[in-house]
Amino acid sequence: MKQDALSRSAETDSASQRKGAANENVDFGPLANWVGFHLRLAQTASFQAFVAEAREIDLSPGRFATLMLIGRNPGISQTALAVANGRDKSTLTPILEDLERRGFILREKLKTDRRSYQLTLTDTGKKMLEQLTACAKRHDDNLDRIIGVKDRAKFIKILQKITAEIGHDD
């Protein structure tokens, strides 16, 4: 029920004298019931799976969300993009540079405010976004299968609630 890469090695391992700290027998203590811990594990796993799914295309999940947000909000600024994306604006600098270099996006200075950029997708970018969308859909269908259609909405709602409310010690 909880086989990771580990159980494989335990089975492969004919010698049973594993010294008390093998995989299945690890005691997680209170960790086993802590949301944050499982959140991290699930996020990591899902991320990895996405990367695998999108292996043929050479664009990470982070890039994907970025493209999607630009596609949906043409003219968006880097700061707004960062906020929507839940990342620091400084994180976006190299990502956007890369996306521009690869010809997926355009960065035009605003006439009215020459500090800020106006981000839009190029045609190539739009094509890429379509590919990625298909790919992400496959990935998400997988998640659907695992979560179950019935619980999905509720699950997402809880995730959103966590994002919105935690740390905002109201």
Next chain:
Amino acid sequence: MKQDALSRSAETDSASQRKGAANENVDFGPLANWVGFHLRLAQTASFQAFVAEAREIDLSPGRFATLMLIGRNPGISQTALAVANGRDKSTLTPILEDLERRGFILREKLKTDRRSYQLTLTDTGKKMLEQLTACAKRHDDNLDRIIGVKDRAKFIKILQKITAEIGHDD
């Protein structure tokens, strides 16, 4: 229903002439329904909140899980620890070095297999673990309040299912 960290800043921001790409009006497109995206946002938020909660103590969530696992499984090896922790063993190298340097853990070579280390907590380490446990409990209670006691078990179960099943394309 979908306020992120963003809405806060939008409220703080008295000037309402945000130029069309502000926070609330961002169109997330299909992203809004994708589990992976929300998983990332929630994980990041939860992580940040933990760090804030544990600010007085100077130990990150990752360190915390590591300490807990060693405390619960004295003598565990670095590799087993990495697996349980869902991280690469190479990631643990500097972390364990740090924990050892700070006097929280002991790393003893096994007599029977001089390649591997046997990890245990020192008394200081045990004290620290207790502090952290209390701190993590506060953090988790917060999450509890957000998720609701009723849904918590189910939520965790789904997270585990994702961790276990995704990528194992059966």
Next chain:
DNA sequence: GTAAATTAGTTGGGTACAAAACCAATTTAG
């Protein structure tokens, strides 16, 4: 026995991220 394969841990190279300090353009106060 020695050679090949395996295993525990480390090192090096690279990505993704945040925080703080910074620059330049713009707005606000006086």
Next chain:
DNA sequence: CTAAATTGGTTTTGTACCCAACTAATTTAC
């Protein structure tokens, strides 16, 4: 209009992570 504050974006610095290549210890094959 000028000085101060604010804002959009970049740079720098530091952490956390993975992967692939490596070393040393141990096991397996012959």
